[in-house]
Amino acid sequence: MxxxxxxxxxxxxxxxxxxxxxxxxxxxxxxxxxxxxxxxxxxxxxxxxxxxxxxxxxxxxxxxxxxxxxxxxxxxxxxxxxxxxxxxxxxxxxxxxxxxxxxxxxxxxxxxxxxxxxxxxxxxxxxxxxxxxxxxxxxxxxxxxxxxxxxxxxxxxxxxxxxxxxLIDPTTVAVGDVLVGYASDSIHANGWSLVRRVLKEHPGEISDEELGAWLKPTRLYHDVTRDLKAKGVKPKAMSHITGGGLPENLERLFRGMGADLEIPKWDLPGIEKLLAHVDAEDRFHTFNMGIGWVAIVDEKDVEASLTAGDGGVILGRMVPQEGVRVRVSGE
Missing domain, CATH: 3.30.1330.10 (PurM-like, N-terminal domain)
Structure with missing residues (x-):
């Protein structure tokens, strides 16, 4: 009509x-x-x-x-x-x-x-x-x-x-348990408001190739959990490292204890250029820093856990002091 x-x-x-x-x-x-x-x-x-x-x-x-x-x-x-x-x-x-x-x-x-x-x-x-x-x-x-x-x-x-x-039961986490970390593939999908601010304030500093590496998709960690099950390992807790970084994503898992972590240097093209513009402490609370997944396991399960999926590395242990403290190896 x-x-x-x-x-x-x-x-x-x-x-x-x-x-x-x-x-x-x-x-x-x-x-x-x-x-x-x-x-x-x-x-x-x-x-x-x-x-x-x-x-x-x-x-x-x-x-x-x-x-x-x-x-x-x-x-x-x-x-x-x-x-x-x-x-x-x-x-x-x-x-x-x-x-x-x-x-x-x-x-x-x-x-x-x-x-x-x-x-x-x-x-x-x-x-x-x-x-x-x-x-x-x-x-x-x-x-x-x-x-x-x-x-x-x-x-x-x-x-x-x-x-x-x-079901994983984080209440079973105890002092002495080992934190095993698994590599991230990129910055993943958190911290990009800060990345975009750095890119805006420092144009031309980051190459297209470097930015392309940062933009790679978030890693799926199904290979890690699949292999842990196949090896008969039941972690006491597992964490996906997203917004808040290692400290905040791990601290939600336990009370009355903490962890001291030493992580490998982040192997991502150009990432040192970004971190040069970021507060040294805040980087740990914003980015995954090269570790996108953490499993907390009993000492007896460490060896098997390190070969579950790719990029497994011992980060540290649970300690009586509350809070998660992170440092980069060699710094």
Missing amino acids: AGKLTYQQAGVDTRKAAALVGDIGAHVRRTQQTRKLWGAFGLFAACYDLSSYKEPVIVTGCDGVGTKLELLLERGLLETAGKDLVAMSVNDILTTGGDALLFLDYIGIAALDEERITSLIKGMADYLEACDCILAGGETAEMPGIVPTDVIELAGFCIGCAEKGD
Whole structure:
């Protein structure tokens, strides 16, 4: 009818959005090679059969990519953004000793852009396929006038499950236990507000190659947890080193004791240029400093833990003095 408006004219194309669900089907199917949804993909809610668990305990996680997303969008690194989104939530699930089963995403965008959204989904599917977690669904919201045209909003949600008896129990951590750290692949997805401030105030100091190394996706630590289980090692606690660095992410695990850590020098191209502009103490509370995962284990399990996944190294021990103190080897 003449003069009447459509939803599409207002900036939202529901038919195009429905077609996109079919277009990403190949990526979704890649995440169901082993585990399967109970029912079809694309319904109002996703279902998963937990009957293979004897005493199932559901575990959940939610996270985003933070301000790193600005630099990824500027450089067209949408697949990296998708991988970061998955890793930030899946790794948190893995700290419980559970399995990451289902992942859902939220994408907020000014107008549907099939190429960019497909790149995001591909990155998610690459990581989800690697850790055997299903892309179970999500929400792509077109919000013209709310989300700027050069911005994409991202949030990820992960649902996992563990046998009650397999859950990690941080209350078992004791003085003398050993902290084993595992290398990060990059700065990961925390501390980027500070990185962006340094880049703005010191233009041209960081090369494109160095920045590219910093922007590599957050490492998935499923290889570490998988190998620990295969070796029969049950850590007393595990930590994903994100915002707050080693001190704050470890201190949430125990009370009435602490840890003295000595970490290797961070082996990341150009990172010394960044750290030269950062407060010496604050660096430990902002960046992962080359260690993205920590397992606290009994002395008898140290040797096996060091060969679980790549990059295992002894960082220190639990001590009676409260707080986590960190220093870099050789400094």
